[in-house]
Amino acid sequence: MVWPIRSRIISSVLRSKAPLVGSCVHGDSVISSITKPHPKFMNWVKSDGCHASSLPSFKEKQPEDLSNESKDLDVGNYMVETDGYMNLFGLMKQRFLNFKNQKYIKELEHFQSLAEAQYPKFMVIACADSRVCPSNILGFQPGEVFMIRNIANLVPVMKNGPSECNAALQFAVTTLQVENILVIGHSSCAGIEALMSMKEDTEPRNFIHNWVANGKVAKLKTKATTSHLSFDQQCRFCEKESINQSLLNLLSYPWLEDRVKKELLCIHGGYYNFSNCSFEKWTLDFKGCNVNEERSSYVVKEKEFWS
Ligand SMILES: [Zn+2]
Numbered sequence: 001m002v003w004p005i006r007s008r009i010i011s012s013v014l015r016s017k018a019p020l021v022g023s024c025v026h027g028d029s030v031i032s033s034i035t036k037p038h039p040k041f042m043n044w045v046k047s048d049g050c051h052a053s054s055l056p057s058f059k060e061k062q063p064e065d066l067s068n069e070s071k072d073l074d075v076g077n078y079m080v081e082t083d084g085y086m087n088l089f090g091l092m093k094q095r096f097l098n099f100k101n102q103k104y105i106k107e108l109e110h111f112q113s114l115a116e117a118q119y120p121k122f123m124v125i126a127c128a129d130s131r132v133c134p135s136n137i138l139g140f141q142p143g144e145v146f147m148i149r150n151i152a153n154l155v156p157v158m159k160n161g162p163s164e165c166n167a168a169l170q171f172a173v174t175t176l177q178v179e180n181i182l183v184i185g186h187s188s189c190a191g192i193e194a195l196m197s198m199k200e201d202t203e204p205r206n207f208i209h210n211w212v213a214n215g216k217v218a219k220l221k222t223k224a225t226t227s228h229l230s231f232d233q234q235c236r237f238c239e240k241e242s243i244n245q246s247l248l249n250l251l252s253y254p255w256l257e258d259r260v261k262k263e264l265l266c267i268h269g270g271y272y273n274f275s276n277c278s279f280e281k282w283t284l285d286f287k288g289c290n291v292n293e294e295r296s297s298y299v300v301k302e303k304e305f306w307s
Pocket residue numbers: 127128129151152153186188189190191192
């Protein structure tokens with residue numbers, strides 16, 4: 001495919017390639033060294049208080065080296081070793097430059113159109129857990145998904161008031177008019193474990209408990225259904241039950257339910273098990289659901305298991 005070079009923005013990006021490669025985060029003005037989890041690291045942090053001025057010194061790679069390496073960089077194996085420490089910002093810089101050279105510039109027309117507007121078909125609500133990034137495991141590309149991540153991938157009901165989750169929901173549904181919402185949970189979710197183990201009365205300043213309390217309906221259903229199971233098994237059950245409760249909670253927002261009724265929006269659940277690297281996907285059967293607050297129930301369809 002040949003893209004016409006149509007804008008001065010494109011040519012300015014091309015011109016900026018060389019200087020940018022050579023001018024990123026160097027020298028004294030920016031502290032760019034973070035240590036790897038070296039056995040002595042915690043001792044160093046404790047004794048030093050982690051002051052930036054005493055970060056370990058390292059030999060920064062020179063700009064000309066970076067220019068050469070960025071052409072065919074194997075990012076997955078690239079590390080900047082620094083006196084026994086690992087410069088994570090050096091790695092981050094290399095990954096960014098690799099993205100620019102290997103993706104952005106090669107798909108310049110596409111990225112320039114994204115700079116003007118976004119038209120994602122999906123909104124994803126996923127857990128903040130560092131191991132379950134949806135873009136990594138499902139291959140979402142820039143512009144494809146409007147995403148929010150929070151502890152335990154929970155959607156609060158509308159009556160619980162404003163949160164960053166429902167603010168993002170409102171924008172995605174009413175402005176971007178996404179066609180699908182996908183709530184993704186995962187195995188060994190610490191947020192669900194906190195929900196399952198917390199006492200009913202939360203401390204006002206325990207922000208984690210106050211947040212995961214949004215999943216209390218799922219917790220109650222789990223306890224009622226799985227009392228014969230171990231705590232770990234109950235947590236696995238609740239991880240999926242809370243996804244379905246979040247799907248129901250989505251329908252508590254009238255502007256969202258309205259688009260579902262008009263079949264302009266579909267609601268899906270997903271569950272990533274990183275113990276065996278499998279993914280379950282299903283879709284909420286809106287017509288079979290009862291969103292009555294006291295006796296809510298759900299029906300799902302189109303279940304798939306990817307392994
Ligand atoms: Zn989680």
